[in-house]
Amino acid sequence: MTLETFTEDFNKGYTYKGDYITIGGAKLNDEILANHFVNIPLKTINRHGLIAGATGTGKTKTIQVLSEQLSSKGIPVLMMDIKGDFSGIAQPGSENDFIKTRHSQMNLPYHSNGFPVELMTISVQNGVRLRATTSEFGPILFSRILDLNETQTGIISLIFKYCDDKKLPLLDLKDFKKTLQYLTNEGRSEIEAEYGRISTASTGAIIRKIIELEQQGGDLFFGEPSFDIADLMRIDEKGFGYVNILRLTDIQDKPKLFSTFMLNLLAQVYSQMPEQGDSGQPELVIFIDEAHLIFNEASKTLLNQIETIVKLIRSKGIGIYFITQNPTDIPNGVLAQLGLKIQHALRAFTEKDRKAIKSSSENFPSTPYYKTNEIITQLGTGEALVTALNEKGIPTPLVVCTMRAPMGRMDILSDSEINHIIEHSKLSKKYNHSFDRESAYEILTAKLERLEETQENKPQKETAKSSSKNQGSDLSKGFLKVVTSATFIRGAFGILSKIINNNSKKK
Ligand SMILES: Nc1ncnc2c1ncn2[C@@H]1O[C@H](COP(=O)(O)OP(=O)(O)OP(=O)(O)O)[C@@H](O)[C@H]1O
Numbered sequence: 001m002t003l004e005t006f007t008e009d010f011n012k013g014y015t016y017k018g019d020y021i022t023i024g025g026a027k028l029n030d031e032i033l034a035n036h037f038v039n040i041p042l043k044t045i046n047r048h049g050l051i052a053g054a055t056g057t058g059k060t061k062t063i064q065v066l067s068e069q070l071s072s073k074g075i076p077v078l079m080m081d082i083k084g085d086f087s088g089i090a091q092p093g094s095e096n097d098f099i100k101t102r103h104s105q106m107n108l109p110y111h112s113n114g115f116p117v118e119l120m121t122i123s124v125q126n127g128v129r130l131r132a133t134t135s136e137f138g139p140i141l142f143s144r145i146l147d148l149n150e151t152q153t154g155i156i157s158l159i160f161k162y163c164d165d166k167k168l169p170l171l172d173l174k175d176f177k178k179t180l181q182y183l184t185n186e187g188r189s190e191i192e193a194e195y196g197r198i199s200t201a202s203t204g205a206i207i208r209k210i211i212e213l214e215q216q217g218g219d220l221f222f223g224e225p226s227f228d229i230a231d232l233m234r235i236d237e238k239g240f241g242y243v244n245i246l247r248l249t250d251i252q253d254k255p256k257l258f259s260t261f262m263l264n265l266l267a268q269v270y271s272q273m274p275e276q277g278d279s280g281q282p283e284l285v286i287f288i289d290e291a292h293l294i295f296n297e298a299s300k301t302l303l304n305q306i307e308t309i310v311k312l313i314r315s316k317g318i319g320i321y322f323i324t325q326n327p328t329d330i331p332n333g334v335l336a337q338l339g340l341k342i343q344h345a346l347r348a349f350t351e352k353d354r355k356a357i358k359s360s361s362e363n364f365p366s367t368p369y370y371k372t373n374e375i376i377t378q379l380g381t382g383e384a385l386v387t388a389l390n391e392k393g394i395p396t397p398l399v400v401c402t403m404r405a406p407m408g409r410m411d412i413l414s415d416s417e418i419n420h421i422i423e424h425s426k427l428s429k430k431y432n433h434s435f436d437r438e439s440a441y442e443i444l445t446a447k448l449e450r451l452e453e454t455q456e457n458k459p460q461k462e463t464a465k466s467s468s469k470n471q472g473s474d475l476s477k478g479f480l481k482v483v484t485s486a487t488f489i490r491g492a493f494g495i496l497s498k499i500i501n502n503n504s505k506k507k
């Protein structure tokens, strides 16, 4: 096989009708080839992808390169930053000798540039606060985040139903705890008459789990204002897509919280985005670093739900990219749906490693130019085996790609740079205040006060008036009490079950 035939095949494989991004240059026989640009068509970015490789091989920098190129095309991204090493993208990088040589060999000019960034958080870290209400979460995901068994999950579903019927908004954990306490004490006969018995042992266990979740910072995540998915799709005044970085460094040891949060987010994105027209480019690209955390310990049901949503979300123009050390970390049902594959070096220390290398090389298109299974272990830092989907959805020829260098800084931001971004963010102004409108907690507390006072033989009328005065002062914070049944139906479980039903009908 000669260089001429390689070039011919390569050009055929990596030239498209529509727009594309360039992620690097081809390498053959240890040589970086000039003017052999590895291009990925925007049209198939929503067909998802995998970025894999041993530690330190360049996965995170590859996400940075992809994010920068997408942002430059006006496509916003969301990065799940578990290691906290992504923020540098906000500032221009600096050229060093390594970058200079690499880019001149590819014949690709190097520019440095900073990108519009939003820093977000679901926990105590500084950033735009992502929140969801308990009712948006829905009973199934809420039970999962609490790690409940089937009986306990049944009680959770019952409480959601009760609150829905009684128009009691479940906004935060406080609401849920209060309702549970009410139903095991004063409200016991009421719920048992209408909905059946609930065991005190189970409700005790649920309360303990909720307290545990609060101690892990879960109370920061539940509540209002709940995050509007449309705010992930922003484009700045220069036409660059926003790079939304969700700071998740303190969630590594809480895989359940992380995976449930992810599934809820994907369900919300799916339900709120319209079907995509023919724009020929994605609406949003989501990168999930350390993706094994989502799949570890995931139940069969959760895996099925993730698989289904990954399959369906594509039609909304959303691409999901999983980043992990080993492709075997990703379940086969999900792996089979990933169009772009960027495989950095793998190490062959153990028999298990060798098996993983064999199985991932078998998943690549066959090539006369490379010995795939040998090359996987020999790739240098910032080099990867790449195959994408062309505009017709057919895999492009497998190529060893020397990744271009990120335009942004390859190191993290300083604390003052981080504060500067957060202080100047429109979104932090919108979301970084919590409010506590009248919901289950306040309604039930008022009800209990009334009960107490009636028992003390106080005139009931007066008490009712004073409690409504209290409500009035709560509401005077500027929020009218809007309670519609739709608020409750929006729960992620509702969305998921709808998706799953529709999907099985389509089959
Ligand atoms: N495309 C690139 N251009 C220039 N340098 C790169 C590139 N990719 C990787 N590097 C160099 O390699 C180092 C490690 O890369 P990176 O942090 O992306 O690895 P990783 O695979 O994400 O590692 P880990 O598994 O530990 O998260 C970077 O700090 C950088 O110096």
Ligand SMILES: [Mg+2]
Residues within 6 Å of the ligand: 059, 060, 061, 083
């Ligand atoms: Mg990394």
